Amino acid sequence: MDDATQKAGVLIEALGWIRQFRDKHVVIKLGGSALENDETVRNLLTDVIFMGAVGMRPILVHGGGKAISQAMQDAGIEPRFVQGRRYTDQKTIDLVSEVLAKEICGSLVGEMRKQAGHAMGLSYLSQNCLVGEKLTLTGEKGDKIDLGRVGRIVDIDEDLIRRTCEAGIIPVIPSIALDSAGEKLNVNADTAAAAVARLLNVEKLIFLSDVPGIFLDQHDPETLQNHLDVNRCRQLIADGTIATGMVPKVDAALEAIAAGVRKVHIVDGRKSHSLLLEIYSDHGIGTEIVPPASA
Ligand SMILES: Nc1ncnc2c1ncn2[C@@H]1O[C@H](COP(=O)(O)OP(=O)(O)O)[C@@H](O)[C@H]1O
Numbered sequence: 573m574d575d576a577t578q579k580a581g582v583l584i585e586a587l588g589w590i591r592q593f594r595d596k597h598v599v600i601k602l603g604g605s606a607l608e609n610d611e612t613v614r615n616l617l618t619d620v621i622f623m624g625a626v627g628m629r630p631i632l633v634h635g636g637g638k639a640i641s642q643a644m645q646d647a648g649i650e651p652r653f654v655q656g657r658r659y660t661d662q663k664t665i666d667l668v669s670e671v672l673a674k675e676i677c678g679s680l681v682g683e684m685r686k687q688a689g690h691a692m693g694l695s696y697l698s699q700n701c702l703v704g705e706k707l708t709l710t711g712e713k714g715d716k717i718d719l720g721r722v723g724r725i726v727d728i729d730e731d732l733i734r735r736t737c738e739a740g741i742i743p744v745i746p747s748i749a750l751d752s753a754g755e756k757l758n759v760n761a762d763t764a765a766a767a768v769a770r771l772l773n774v775e776k777l778i779f780l781s782d783v784p785g786i787f788l789d790q791h792d793p794e795t796l797q798n799h800l801d802v803n804r805c806r807q808l809i810a811d812g813t814i815a816t817g818m819v820p821k822v823d824a825a826l827e828a829i830a831a832g833v834r835k836v837h838i839v840d841g842r843k844s845h846s847l848l849l850e851i852y853s854d855h856g857i858g859t860e861i862v863p864p865a866s867a
């Protein structure tokens with residue numbers, strides 16, 4: 573096949589998927605290592621702009637845990653985590669807000685505008701869309717653990733997010749919520765993305781991570797799982813195959829699916845144009861998590 577025919581083939585393959593996903597909302601969680609490299613971020617944002625340009629309605633929810641830890645260390649504060657959540661006192665929530673809502677959200681919106689995309693930050697700085705309440709964890713002995721200004725999402729401004737998408741603008745949402753008193757809460761970005769996906773009842777939720785997907789054996793690339801249903805995921809968490817940072821991601825995925833989200837993908841954010849390959853080609857590249865066969 574010559575080069576031109578091959579290029580046309582790629583476009584024609586994409587056509588079916590473009591039709592299928594027209595007007596469908598998709599939540600993309602950007603965080604962790606995927607945010608560390610400028611070129612990676614630029615490529616990912618090009619993909620997001622492409623999705624919007626062909627009629628899909630992407631919504632970006634982002635974290636930035638590594639940048640927050642760096643800012644804390646620069647300020648002489650040692651980061652401390654309990655069950656994967658950052659202990660967040662008043663000084664820390666000020667730093668978290670500065671890094672997530674001002675620096676990272678601002679630069680993602682700026683980069684998309686530079687690439688002629690239409691994007692807008694939705695945060696407490698201008699238009700808040702995440703409503704939260706304080707999260708208290710339970711320790712191994714049933715004791716209550718107070719993490720300060722750490723929260724969980726209880727509601728979203730669905731109308732604001734939908735209106736933004738309908739205007740052809742890509743919402744960019746940092747994982748900070750406001751409580752009923754208007755005070756800021758630090759929310760884990762995986763759970764924030766899953767809550768937005770759940771409450772908007774979107775077609776897809778995509779987690780961009782620093783691995784190609786879920787492995788049965790992380791040391792053996794041949795064991796990458798392309799397709800897992802919810803029951804298999806539960807088994808893999810119970811037997812320890814899915815561990816560490818992947819647990820909250822998969823837990824959040826299972827919650828989103830239970831609430832009606834049709835598919836969750838875990839994709840390698842470091843791989844160039846991973847979003848386009850996952851959505852617009854016949855063979856996705858990461859792991860897709862789907863409802864149980866009988867559902
Ligand atoms: N079965 C598994 N398959 C793939 N990754 C796994 C698995 N179990 C644990 N992990 C770990 O989960 C990590 C991803 O979680 P995390 O570091 O929180 O992601 P991110 O920072 O990209 O959001 C991987 O780097 C990997 O070390």
Ligand SMILES: CC(=O)N[C@@H](CCC(=O)OP(=O)(O)O)C(=O)O
Nearest residue numbers: 603604635636637657658760761
């Ligand atoms: C409560 C809590 O832990 N919040 C996270 C929010 C950022 C985040 O989740 O960022 P990543 O997606 O890059 O890990 C934190 O402070 O690190």
